Amino acid sequence: MTSDVMGASIKRVEDPRFITGKGRYLDDIKLAGMTYMSILRSPYAHANIRSIDTSKAGAMPGVVLVLTGADIPYNPLPMAWPAGGSSGVVNNINMPRVLATEGVKWTGEGVAAVIAETAAQAVDALDAIVVDWEPLPVVVDAEKATQAGAPQLHENAPNNVVFNWTVGDKAGTDAAVDAAEVVVRQRVVNQRLIPNPMEVRGDIGVFNPGTDEYTIWMSSQTPHIQRLLLAAFVMGIPETKIRCISPDVGGAFGSKIFCYADMALCLFASKALNGRPVKWVETRRENYQSTIHGRDHITYLEIAGTRQGEITGLRVKTFANLGGRLSTIGPGIPTTLYGRVLSGCYKIPNVYCEVTGVYTNTTFVDAYRGAGRPEAAYVIERAMDLFADEIGLDPAEIRRRNFIAPDAFPYDNPSGLGTAVNGEKIYIDSGNYEPAMDLALKTVGYASLDKAKTDARARGKYLGLGLSTYIEVCGVAPSKWIGAVGEGWGAAMWESANLKVHLTGKVVLTMGTQPQGQGHETTYSQIIASELGLPMEDVIVQHSDTQGTPFGYGSYGSRTSSVGGTAAVKAAGKVREKARQYAAHMLEASVDDIEVVGAEYRVKGSPEKKKTLQEIAFALDLGFSLPAGMEPYLDETAYYDTPNCTWPFGTHIAIVEIDEETGKVDLVRYVAVDDVGKKINPMIVDGQLHGGIAQGVGQALWEGAVYSDEGQLLSGSMLDYALPRASWFPNFELGETVTPSPVNPLGVKGVGEAGAIASTAAVANAVMDALSPFGIRHLDMPYTAPKVWRAMHDKEARS
Amino acid sequence: MTEQVRLTVNGVPHEISVEPRQLLVHALREDLNLTGTHVGCDTSQCGACTVHLDGAAVKSCTVLAVQADGGSVRTIEGMAPESGLDALQNAFWQKHGLQCGFCTPGMIMVASDLLARNPDPTDDEIRHGIEGNLCRCTGYQNIVAAIREAASTLRAGAAAPVGAHD
Numbered sequence: 020m021t022s023d024v025m026g027a028s029i030k031r032v033e034d035p036r037f038i039t040g041k042g043r044y045l046d047d048i049k050l051a052g053m054t055y056m057s058i059l060r061s062p063y064a065h066a067n068i069r070s071i072d073t074s075k076a077g078a079m080p081g082v083v084l085v086l087t088g089a090d091i092p093y094n095p096l097p098m099a100w101p102a103g104g105s106s107g108v109v110n111n112i113n114m115p116r117v118l119a120t121e122g123v124k125w126t127g128e129g130v131a132a133v134i135a136e137t138a139a140q141a142v143d144a145l146d147a148i149v150v151d152w153e154p155l156p157v158v159v160d161a162e163k164a165t166q167a168g169a170p171q172l173h174e175n176a177p178n179n180v181v182f183n184w185t186v187g188d189k190a191g192t193d194a195a196v197d198a199a200e201v202v203v204r205q206r207v208v209n210q211r212l213i214p215n216p217m218e219v220r221g222d223i224g225v226f227n228p229g230t231d232e233y234t235i236w237m238s239s240q241t242p243h244i245q246r247l248l249l250a251a252f253v254m255g256i257p258e259t260k261i262r263c264i265s266p267d268v269g270g271a272f273g274s275k276i277f278c279y280a281d282m283a284l285c286l287f288a289s290k291a292l293n294g295r296p297v298k299w300v301e302t303r304r305e306n307y308q309s310t311i312h313g314r315d316h317i318t319y320l321e322i323a324g325t326r327q328g329e330i331t332g333l334r335v336k337t338f339a340n341l342g343g344r345l346s347t348i349g350p351g352i353p354t355t356l357y358g359r360v361l362s363g364c365y366k367i368p369n370v371y372c373e374v375t376g377v378y379t380n381t382t383f384v385d386a387y388r389g390a391g392r393p394e395a396a397y398v399i400e401r402a403m404d405l406f407a408d409e410i411g412l413d414p415a416e417i418r419r420r421n422f423i424a425p426d427a428f429p430y431d432n433p434s435g436l437g438t439a440v441n442g443e444k445i446y447i448d449s450g451n452y453e454p455a456m457d458l459a460l461k462t463v464g465y466a467s468l469d470k471a472k473t474d475a476r477a478r479g480k481y482l483g484l485g486l487s488t489y490i491e492v493c494g495v496a497p498s499k500w501i502g503a504v505g506e507g508w509g510a511a512m513w514e515s516a517n518l519k520v521h522l523t524g525k526v527v528l529t530m531g532t533q534p535q536g537q538g539h540e541t542t543y544s545q546i547i548a549s550e551l552g553l554p555m556e557d558v559i560v561q562h563s564d565t566q567g568t569p570f571g572y573g574s575y576g577s578r579t580s581s582v583g584g585t586a587a588v589k590a591a592g593k594v595r596e597k598a599r600q601y602a603a604h605m606l607e608a609s610v611d612d613i614e615v616v617g618a619e620y621r622v623k624g625s626p627e628k629k630k631t632l633q634e635i636a637f638a639l640d641l642g643f644s645l646p647a648g649m650e651p652y653l654d655e656t657a658y659y660d661t662p663n664c665t666w667p668f669g670t671h672i673a674i675v676e677i678d679e680e681t682g683k684v685d686l687v688r689y690v691a692v693d694d695v696g697k698k699i700n701p702m703i704v705d706g707q708l709h710g711g712i713a714q715g716v717g718q719a720l721w722e723g724a725v726y727s728d729e730g731q732l733l734s735g736s737m738l739d740y741a742l743p744r745a746s747w748f749p750n751f752e753l754g755e756t757v758t759p760s761p762v763n764p765l766g767v768k769g770v771g772e773a774g775a776i777a778s779t780a781a782v783a784n785a786v787m788d789a790l791s792p793f794g795i796r797h798l799d800m801p802y803t804a805p806k807v808w809r810a811m812h813d814k815e816a817r818s
Numbered sequence: 819m820t821e822q823v824r825l826t827v828n829g830v831p832h833e834i835s836v837e838p839r840q841l842l843v844h845a846l847r848e849d850l851n852l853t854g855t856h857v858g859c860d861t862s863q864c865g866a867c868t869v870h871l872d873g874a875a876v877k878s879c880t881v882l883a884v885q886a887d888g889g890s891v892r893t894i895e896g897m898a899p900e901s902g903l904d905a906l907q908n909a910f911w912q913k914h915g916l917q918c919g920f921c922t923p924g925m926i927m928v929a930s931d932l933l934a935r936n937p938d939p940t941d942d943e944i945r946h947g948i949e950g951n952l953c954r955c956t957g958y959q960n961i962v963a964a965i966r967e968a969a970s971t972l973r974a975g976a977a978a979p980v981g982a983h984d
């Protein structure tokens with residue numbers, strides 16, 4: 020391995036095309052004969068469709084096709100991750116159709132589509148479609164939706180319940196809570212968020228009437244999975260008949276993992292038009308209404324312990340709002356990725372969690388950056404602060420007293436990570452939490468906090484400090500776990516890599532993962548350059564096209580570096596081994612006598628007898644002289660199924676100041692100490708942390724999707740949804756500890772989600788600390804100035 | 819019904835027929851195939867479509883193509899000199915000022931305008947100067963660092979940023 024490549028902050032190889040305007044995103048693609056699709060969406064949150072009259076729209080200028088749900092013979096979209104899977108939990112499943120047929124369950128559900136010669140003509144013709152609606156009663160709040168008398172969305176889901184899922188030891192936790200010296204209870208709301216990648220979603224569908232094959236360009240995190248889901252589940256054709264291509268993806272944050280109706284609609288329309296390409300690009304308003312949302316939990320938490328600050332029990336009841344119908348893996352997020360990691364980095368002996376998934380007349384909810392783990396971190400980190408406040412203990416000290424000790428790993432989490440098919444436990448494999456917290460406390464100057472508060476008061480500000488000592492489960496996931504617990508795609512979760520050394524010595528790595536801004540082309544090149552001793556410019560990384568890349572489950576869940584990266588390492592190892600064997604043949608030496616130094620394959624003790632990888636590749640490609648049994652060409656594929664998830668951790672500290680006159684909250688300092696294991700490219704790791712922190716801070720202070728009681732999305736545009744801007748943040752101060760992951764040879768853990776998981780709770784705890792002089796124990800996010808000011812001045816506004 | 823519009827884009831004169839309702843951003847992307855200028859929203863909030871019109875940064879989704887008739891437009895494709903990159907492009911690369919790259923052209927165009935008006939901005943001035951442009955990936959920190967770096971490079975070279983106020 021060449022150490023100057025691995026672990027170096029190398030400039031990204033992707034960037035030249037992006038900084039010169041030559042990126043190629045979905046909407047930049049133009050095909051001959053292209054048509055444009057626009058979708059008519061429901062203005063009602065809950066309504067029956069009495070009739071749809073498309074006759075006038077069909078006669079509008081440029082219109083080539085008008086479709087309604089009755090025209091589409093496809094199946095509903097598939098449910099790929101029901102809660103509890105095989106564990107016996109009943110899921111009352113209702114999936115969207117490609118276009119709604121009988122009725123709609125949220126504002127924005129698609130009911131008709133127009134395909135026209137230009138995008139403007141398609142939009143114009145939507146206005147000519149007449150729908151006779153029968154509006155129905157609406158419910159948007161998950162807790163209210165389960166109560167008697169609430170409007171009912173689906174016949175197969177009494178009280179709008181999707182599932183009731185539990186994890187942990189109920190009897191033990193009940194006993195621990197009953198017996199505890201101190202129990203603190205709080206209702207907390209983790210509000211609904213809109214992911215907001217800067218590039219919206221879109222598709223281009225093309226049917227080839229000559230071969231009966233489909234090609235779809237899609238802004239997606241998971242082209243291989245979409246091929247499978249669209250073909251086998253929605254369209255009912257072999258997956259060999261569909262090719263999925265993701266061009267440059269302009270951000271995703273989870274929202275582009277899923278199977279969406281528009282994908283199938285573009286393919287159906289192209290077939291109906293005998294193969295003319297059909298392009299659809301959503302507007303930002305459509306993105307807000309009909310691409311997934313995240314979070315939206317109402318939680319009742321109870322945390323129990325001793326007056327000395329030993330936590331003995333955690334009991335949680337959560338209502339998870341999943342929307343009007345389900346998104347592809349909606350039920351998996353508030354169950355497996357939430358309830359199973361609720362106790363965080365703390366040694367809490369008794370944990371019990373009950374989650375009710377709920378239908379409401381809102382947009383479907385699925386994975387948004389962190390996906391379940393930010394919700395879990397928010398619950399436990401708020402709970403620790405509430406408990407510390409109750410017993411008068413310092414928030415850092417209560418954490419210190421309850422951390423899982425560094426010698427307690429592997430740690431079997433009582434909220435139940437589960438047991439694999441072969442009986443093997445899935446456990447938290449490593450961690451060392453106190454050094455990270457101590458470094459963060461030292462960096463922020465924790466010892467002088469009281470003075471900082473006093474100084475702030477002199478300036479008319481209330482200063483507060485908040486801690487978040489998070490862990491996350493990422494690098495998802497061992498297939499044996501997914502299969503055994505029955506919680507996952509209903510499939511495996513390995514990754515793949517193909518590595519070819521061409522005749523010239525140039526190397527192509529082809530991956531099943533799918534970047535969305537993370538710089539995979541750079542980090543994978545670093546891995547391969549290091550493994551094969553080559554300059555980075557000799558390595559090209561290809562991805563994102565199901566034709567020509569090995570199957571992969573895609574990029575989400577902070578899994579690409581640990582699972583995909585290890586597949587790349589394995590492929591390089593196979594290449595190296597075959598090259599070593601062939602070098603022995605070329606040098607007339609025994610294989611055991613060949614040593615690999617960088618890109619040179621040398622005879623031990625005779626360093627002048629050597630062949631370079633390029634010479635070996637050249638000769639192997641020609642194949643003029645091959646040892647018995649050896650195939651020509653240096654081309655190896657590896658698959659990697661991780662034995663365990665990875666467990667990043669760290670301590671984030673936020674300092675906020677609240678203006679005494681206006682209630683405005685300013686984030687004035689942010690210190691993050693993260694342990695994400697070894698880093699392939701520290702510059703890229705820091706960038707991931709920056710972005711994740713900003714999104715998490717956004718939830719705490721500004722963001723929130725708001726529905727009216729009638730189910731209208733009031734925060735339905737970027738004018739109304741408070742997406743964070745540059746002037747709202749200080750510079751984040753990053754530090755690190757490095758505990759290499761024992762799970763994979765790279766020692767990496769994953770970093771895409773860490774910032775977003777940690778930061779929301781840190782800022783929330785800081786705001787509550789700042790408001791402690793007012794006797795305010797808890798407020799729900801976001802902490803907008805009107806909400807904070809009202810709480811400061813009106814006891815009734817406090818919870 | 820269409821209107822004839824004359825535009826000089828990145829130094830090249832064009833005459834195109836557009837509907838009166840056609841936005842400048844769509845004229846650039848659809849009629850002139852300059853797809854480096856992006857559309858990120860429909861309410862003029864995100865700034866992904868920022869270009870220079872007659873030397874000043876504008877959101878090209880809030881300008882009708884007919885309004886730009888006779889004007890001079892510079893887009894991200896016109897930022898780099900014949901060989902190499904301009905100071906801002908290079909600084910965004912050096913400082914990891916981009917991740918998915920979708921907001922990047924707009925960020926570079928607005929930063930270019932900022933540095934033309936204020937060659938030595940503080941971090942706070944940079945943050946306020948780009949707050950009409952949204953980025954969801956970077957948390958803005960490395961964008962600010964990149965603009966600060968470009969400002970320093972440009973001051974050292976005493977060269978105006980390419981594109982703005984020309």
